[in-house]
Amino acid sequence: MGATTSEKTAEKTGETRRDFIVLSAAGMAAVGGAAVLWPFVDSMNPSADVLAMASTEVNLSPVAEGQEIKIMWRGKPVFIRHRTAKNIEEAKAVNLAELRHPEADKDRVKDGKEQWLVMLGVCTHLGCVPLGKEAGDFGGWFCPCHGSHYDTSGRIRKGPAPANLLVPPYAFLNDTTIKIG
Amino acid sequence: MALHHKSPYKGWVGWIDERMPIFYAIDKVVGSKHPTPRNLNYFWNFGSLAGLCLVTQILTGLFLAMHYAASTQLAFDSVEHIMRDVNYGWLVRYMHAVGASMFFIVVYIHIFRGLYYGSYKRPREVLWWMGVIILILMMATAFMGYVLPWGQMSFWGATVITNLFSAFPLVGDSIVTLLWGGFSVDNPTLNRFFALHFLLPFVIVGVVVLHILALNAFGSNNPTGIDVKGPQDTIPFHPYYTVKDFFGFGVFFLVFAAFVFYAPNYLGHPDNYIEANPMVTPPHIVPEWYFLPFYAILRAITFDIPFYLIGLPLMGAGVWWMMNRCKVNGGLIVTLGLVLSVLGFVGAAIDSKLAGVLCMFGSLLILLVLPWLDTSAVRSANYRPMYRWFFWLFGVDALILGYAGSKPADWGTIINFSDTLNNHNIPDITVSLVGTAYYFAHFLIIMPLLGKFEKTLPVPESISASVLKKD
Amino acid sequence: MRITTFIAVSIVSGLIGSAALASGGGAEHPKQVPWAFDGVFGKVDQPSVQRGLQVYREVCAACHGLKRVAFRTLTQVGFSEAEVKALASQYQYKDGPNDDGDMFDRPGRPSDKFQAPYANEKAARAANNGAYPPDLSLIIKARPDGANYVYSLLTGYQPAPADAHLGPNQYYNPYFPGGALAMPEPLKADAVQYQDGTKATVDQIARDLVNFLQWAAEPEMQERKAIGLKVMIYLSIFTLLFYIAKKRVWRDIEH
Numbered sequence: 001m002g003a004t005t006s007e008k009t010a011e012k013t014g015e016t017r018r019d020f021i022v023l024s025a026a027g028m029a030a031v032g033g034a035a036v037l038w039p040f041v042d043s044m045n046p047s048a049d050v051l052a053m054a055s056t057e058v059n060l061s062p063v064a065e066g067q068e069i070k071i072m073w074r075g076k077p078v079f080i081r082h083r084t085a086k087n088i089e090e091a092k093a094v095n096l097a098e099l100r101h102p103e104a105d106k107d108r109v110k111d112g113k114e115q116w117l118v119m120l121g122v123c124t125h126l127g128c129v130p131l132g133k134e135a136g137d138f139g140g141w142f143c144p145c146h147g148s149h150y151d152t153s154g155r156i157r158k159g160p161a162p163a164n165l166l167v168p169p170y171a172f173l174n175d176t177t178i179k180i181g
Numbered sequence: 182m183a184l185h186h187k188s189p190y191k192g193w194v195g196w197i198d199e200r201m202p203i204f205y206a207i208d209k210v211v212g213s214k215h216p217t218p219r220n221l222n223y224f225w226n227f228g229s230l231a232g233l234c235l236v237t238q239i240l241t242g243l244f245l246a247m248h249y250a251a252s253t254q255l256a257f258d259s260v261e262h263i264m265r266d267v268n269y270g271w272l273v274r275y276m277h278a279v280g281a282s283m284f285f286i287v288v289y290i291h292i293f294r295g296l297y298y299g300s301y302k303r304p305r306e307v308l309w310w311m312g313v314i315i316l317i318l319m320m321a322t323a324f325m326g327y328v329l330p331w332g333q334m335s336f337w338g339a340t341v342i343t344n345l346f347s348a349f350p351l352v353g354d355s356i357v358t359l360l361w362g363g364f365s366v367d368n369p370t371l372n373r374f375f376a377l378h379f380l381l382p383f384v385i386v387g388v389v390v391l392h393i394l395a396l397n398a399f400g401s402n403n404p405t406g407i408d409v410k411g412p413q414d415t416i417p418f419h420p421y422y423t424v425k426d427f428f429g430f431g432v433f434f435l436v437f438a439a440f441v442f443y444a445p446n447y448l449g450h451p452d453n454y455i456e457a458n459p460m461v462t463p464p465h466i467v468p469e470w471y472f473l474p475f476y477a478i479l480r481a482i483t484f485d486i487p488f489y490l491i492g493l494p495l496m497g498a499g500v501w502w503m504m505n506r507c508k509v510n511g512g513l514i515v516t517l518g519l520v521l522s523v524l525g526f527v528g529a530a531i532d533s534k535l536a537g538v539l540c541m542f543g544s545l546l547i548l549l550v551l552p553w554l555d556t557s558a559v560r561s562a563n564y565r566p567m568y569r570w571f572f573w574l575f576g577v578d579a580l581i582l583g584y585a586g587s588k589p590a591d592w593g594t595i596i597n598f599s600d601t602l603n604n605h606n607i608p609d610i611t612v613s614l615v616g617t618a619y620y621f622a623h624f625l626i627i628m629p630l631l632g633k634f635e636k637t638l639p640v641p642e643s644i645s646a647s648v649l650k651k652d
Numbered sequence: 653m654r655i656t657t658f659i660a661v662s663i664v665s666g667l668i669g670s671a672a673l674a675s676g677g678g679a680e681h682p683k684q685v686p687w688a689f690d691g692v693f694g695k696v697d698q699p700s701v702q703r704g705l706q707v708y709r710e711v712c713a714a715c716h717g718l719k720r721v722a723f724r725t726l727t728q729v730g731f732s733e734a735e736v737k738a739l740a741s742q743y744q745y746k747d748g749p750n751d752d753g754d755m756f757d758r759p760g761r762p763s764d765k766f767q768a769p770y771a772n773e774k775a776a777r778a779a780n781n782g783a784y785p786p787d788l789s790l791i792i793k794a795r796p797d798g799a800n801y802v803y804s805l806l807t808g809y810q811p812a813p814a815d816a817h818l819g820p821n822q823y824y825n826p827y828f829p830g831g832a833l834a835m836p837e838p839l840k841a842d843a844v845q846y847q848d849g850t851k852a853t854v855d856q857i858a859r860d861l862v863n864f865l866q867w868a869a870e871p872e873m874q875e876r877k878a879i880g881l882k883v884m885i886y887l888s889i890f891t892l893l894f895y896i897a898k899k900r901v902w903r904d905i906e907h
Contacts, residue, residue, distance in 0.1 A: 022420075022424065025427070039272050039273065040269075040273065043248075043269050043270055043273055044247065047248075047262070047266040047270070048267075049266040
């Protein structure tokens with residue numbers, strides 16, 4: 001019972017010093033633990049060979065006007081349609097204010113090559129592949145899963161999909177060949 | 182009627198604990214409800230280190246399995262894919278490969294701690310058994326894991342070791358065909374090894390739980406080998422041993438990291454960076470270092486063992502049993518020994534390949550009966566000066582056997598009977614043979630005799646007495 | 653107890669070490685050469701690796717493949733994307749089937765890997781008197797003391813001693829296990845004309861090639877050692893902190 005004040009203080013400072021060391025040690029352990037976790041998580045990200053952008057070249061010459069083809073790119077289907085003049089007119093005539101996802105037709109095609117429409121064939125609702133060849137109420141594509149209708153520019157007009165069919169990065173290597181990705 | 186346990190905890194912790202006593206269990210293992218001897222030295226860190234290694238191997242192994250392909254066409258390429266293309270794949274792979282070696286280093290030290298301080302002795306026999314089972318499971322897991330990269334050593338090591346089972350009479354070849362799933366080590370073998378390699382670590386986790394359960398029955402041994410007599414001998418596991426364990430983790434990780442980052446292939450074999458080729462055997466097949474002593478024992482028996490070499494000692498043991506234990510059982514053993522001896526004298530023998538296999542498995546299984554082979558009343562080698570010498574001799578023997586295992590099969594002849602005496606009936610005396618004989622002599626002859634004839638030092642009265650005396 | 657522990661640990665490490673370094677079949681020990689990638693601070697000598705690539709393509713690629721190295725990885729050793737694309741497109745790769753169901757040839761892309769000179773091992777053996785020129789992607793890791801071994805082998809050709817047993821298409825090299833190998837001396841002075849003007853002595857060519865092959869076998873080496881340094885520093889502080897914490901926690905306890 002006779003602990004002096006100085007003994008008590010010494011005990012206290014001893015304790016705080018010990019707690020500080022223990023705390024910083026525990027803190028380091030926590031930081032180290034978190035740091036070691038990152039390489040494991042990152043190992044689940046796409047590996048270098050997957051990232052090495054697979055790009056696909058497509059020869060457009062066999063695709064006549066009014067025809068469309070479906071090719072694979074990065075594991076997903078891509079629609080390439082050789083649009084008719086009627087398709088293009090209808091696409092341009094739409095009032096952008098009516099669109100759920102307003103996008104002008106000219107922004108979805110390349111300059112001087114507006115007869116070529118290139119889009120990911122993946123419905124922006126839940127990922128099904130829409131039916132093409134002027135399907136649905138708007139002369140474009142129709143998704144049978146939940147009834148999304150896309151127009152001749154691949155824009156969503158009716159149904160649950162929130163966005164237009166995605167246009168992937170692509171470029172014309174010459175008049176008859178495009179490279180996607 | 183259910184066992185109702187009123188939880189010592191408050192709040193939501195108590196609510197859960199009353200219905201599922203997990204917090205109580207944790208406290209019993211590492212917390213305030215685990216009174217631990219106060220005098221444990223750093224050799225007692227190796228249990229928690231082994232647990233750390235198990236967790237590391239499972240974690241790294243899981244992430245490797247996300248990218249590995251277990252088919253002979255793809256396996257080697259998939260490992261290179263991990264090394265070159267997967268983000269930090271090289272790190273996960275090297276951690277797993279080095280981690281296996283670290284696991285064995287840690288476990289071997291843990292076992293040698295047990296041998297020195299008599300941790301296997303009554304009442305901790307079942308704790309020791311769980312440990313031996315864990316060691317055997319680890320060896321099976323490591324063996325199959327090494328096959329997965331499908332390099333030259335993977336393939337040929339698998340071929341040599343699976344071929345061992347053909348040594349068993351009558352059923353041997355069928356067993357090997359069953360193991361292989363075919364007529365040689367091939368795709369079915371690789372695929373099932375992957376499945377089993379993924380599974381066994383979780384079996385090991387289960388046995389570790391049993392190991393810790395057994396530990397909790399009587400608590401940890403300690404360097405004096407004297408039982409805990411009261412609270413003056415113990416301190417709570419937390420915070421004393423938790424902080425000491427974390428320090429141990431730090432030292433462990435320093436060694437681990439040094440290998441992983443600066444010498445990741447040092448403990449491996451370059452031939453495993455060559456794709457498996459069933460047509461070409463490497464000039465020198467070597468298992469991983471942690472198998473070397475057992476490999477030496479396997480190869481040491483180059484001669485058939487006539488039955489009388491087993492029968493005669495068995496008769497001797499039977500006579501001892503009749504004199505000191507039970508006449509009936511002893512009589513049975515003598516009879517068995519007699520029958521074997523007679524058969525032996527008319528030519529029956531254990532073929533050398535089978536003998537090697539039996540000795541190799543025997544060298545592990547003999548650990549199970551150690552608690553009964555050691556007849557000493559004193560637990561810890563601190564007070565057994567004679568045993569201490571034999572302990573170190575045993576360690577040196579293990580190292581010599583390991584070295585012999587790394588050498589070609591014809592290395593290490595000490596006395597060459599076939600050349601010098603032109604006698605082909607007596608086997609050459611090799612380093613491996615002497616080492617193997619000594620290994621078994623240590624357990625079967627030295628340990629029982631030491632207990633009878635050793636003059637031990639006086640043991641302290643209690644743990645606290647020995648702790649106070651040191652000051 | 654402490655001293656005996658120390659002795660035991662040294663014996664163990666010595667034995668593990670010697671088991672690990674078991675060298676093959678009576679070959680002469682490789683010459684020990686200091687390399688830029690050696691040691692704790694090892695680095696990739698990029699100019700040397702680039703020269704080594706040239707050596708590989710001009711001298712070795714006729715017989716030896718490098719099938720695990722993708723062209724795109726060359727950006728790690730200082731080549732630009734454009735250079736990589738140009739290099740890749742010099743090779744033709746089989747692709748397909750096209751819409752007619754036929755396979756066709758196309759120029760290489762950065763995502764492709766170096767081509768093997770032979771379609772398969774049997775073709776390689778048939779073209780080389782039964783010997784198989786191994787793929788070089790992992791050769792440095794697939795041989796004990798790999799870098800020094802490859803350097804010694806390339807620079808170690810000598811006239812055969814009187815008691816050497818050479819087959820009809822074999823050459824003497826004391827660094828090769830057995831002394832007789834099927835590869836004739838591949839390097840001579842000025843065998844390549846280096847684009848950066850470095851003098852192409854046999855020694856220089858061998859060093860550049862080894863630097864390149866070392867990178868090809870272990871592209872992660874530099875990053876691995878750099879991360880390793882940070883990890884070791886962190887762990888040293890961690891261990892020290894916990895040592896101090898342990899001492900403080902245990903200070904008032906008799907033990």
